[in-house]
Every structure is written in structure tokens, then in C-alpha cells.
Amino acid sequence: MLNRRQFFRNSVMAVAGVSLVEWLRNPISSQAKANEDKDTVTIIQFSDAGQKLGPTRVNRVRKTESEWKQQLTALQFEVTRKAGTERAFSGQYDIHDRGLYRCICCDNALFSSDTKFDSGTGWPSFWAPIAKENVRTTGDSSLDMSRTAVSCTECEAHLGHVFDDGPKPTYLRYCMNSASLKFVKHG
Ligand SMILES: [Zn+2]
Numbered sequence: 187m188l189n190r191r192q193f194f195r196n197s198v199m200a201v202a203g204v205s206l207v208e209w210l211r212n213p214i215s216s217q218a219k220a221n222e223d224k225d226t227v228t229i230i231q232f233s234d235a236g237q238k239l240g241p242t243r244v245n246r247v248r249k250t251e252s253e254w255k256q257q258l259t260a261l262q263f264e265v266t267r268k269a270g271t272e273r274a275f276s277g278q279y280d281i282h283d284r285g286l287y288r289c290i291c292c293d294n295a296l297f298s299s300d301t302k303f304d305s306g307t308g309w310p311s312f313w314a315p316i317a318k319e320n321v322r323t324t325g326d327s328s329l330d331m332s333r334t335a336v337s338c339t340e341c342e343a344h345l346g347h348v349f350d351d352g353p354k355p356t357y358l359r360y361c362m363n364s365a366s367l368k369f370v371k372h373g
Contacts (some may be wrong), residue, residue: 276362
């Protein structure tokens with residue numbers, strides 16, 4: 187038989203133990219979100235087969251310009267790290283194969299072929315990202331235009347822009363650069 191004091195202490199430890207396990211299992215809990223600082227972000231992970239693996243808190247990917255230049259082609263660097271735009275119809279992703287589009291810089295899952303549509307613009311176009319957590323949008327007033335730029339949450343790679351003239355069900359058109367994407371074909 188436990189006396190009252192032991193019982194109380196064991197209960198407190200049990201509660202603490204349970205919350206720790208919950209915290210480990212749910213890294214996207216409101217507490218974790220509140221603690222999210224500029225060095226970490228929460229993204230939704232996906233397997234190469236497109237299966238949703240759930241939220242994960244990861245370190246932001248930060249590299250120097252020379253490190254990015256070593257990893258990327260000149261075009262990939264210009265688009266993702268300098269917010270450039272590839273020539274229309276010059277990219278490699280005028281395709282409709284089933285698969286997953288990852289970030290060319292950090293492999294973060296960005297888009298699925300399930301939301302890809304033929305926009306006729308010459309750039310790969312999607313009506314939604316694979317998970318809203320995985321991309322960020324920011325105002326872009328460059329080139330005397332008012333646009334919304336889209337970037338990778340994990341490494342801040344510039345991906346393209348989003349417009350509100352897309353198809354159902356979102357009416358959004360994520361106009362992406364092929365150079366910022368890496369296609370992983372489903373088997
Ligand atoms: Zn990235």
C-alpha cells in the first residue's frame with residue numbers, strides 16, 4: 187500500500203511522463219508552435235510515394251551563397267536564391283506523370299501531381315501546395331507588379347508566384363519554376 191504522500195508523488199510523475207510522451211509524439215502541438223523560433227520550422231513530411239507522414243519540426247536549412255552555388259546549377263541558383271524566373275516553356279516539367287515535386291534545394295515536399303493542371307503558361311502550375319505548412323507566401327512588388335511570391339518553408343528557396351485565376355476547387359494558380367523543383371515519380 188502506498189501512503190498518501192507516495193501516491194501523490196507517483197501521480198505527478200505519471201502525469202509528467204504522459205505529457206512528455208504526448209509532446210514527443212505531437213511536435214506540432216500548440217506549445218511547440220508557440221516555441222517555434224527563427225531557427226526551426228514545422229513542415230509536413232511525405233514519403234517519396236506521396237504518403238503523408240505527419241508534422242515534423244526541423245532546423246531551417248541555411249547555406250552560404252558559395253555552398254548553394256556548389257549544389258545547384260546556375261539557373262537553379264538564379265531562380266531559388268535570387269528570385270529569378272526561368273523562360274516560359276523552357277522547363278522540364280511539362281508532364282502529367284504521377285508523383286511528388288520536392289524542393290531542389292532541401293527536398294521539402296512541395297506539390298503533388300494530383301493538383302497539377304495545364305495552365306498554358308509554360309510553367310508548371312498547381313492549384314494547391316501539398317501542405318500549406320510547407321510553403322510560405324510574401325508580397326512581391328518587384329518589376330512594378332503587385333504579386334505574391336511563394337517560397338519553401340524549410341530553406342526559403344524562391345519557387346514562383348501564386349495568382350487567384352486558377353481552377354476549382356481553390357481558384358488559385360501556383361505558377362512555379364521547373365528549376366526550383368525535383369520530380370519524384372511514383373512507381
Ligand atoms: Zn527548400
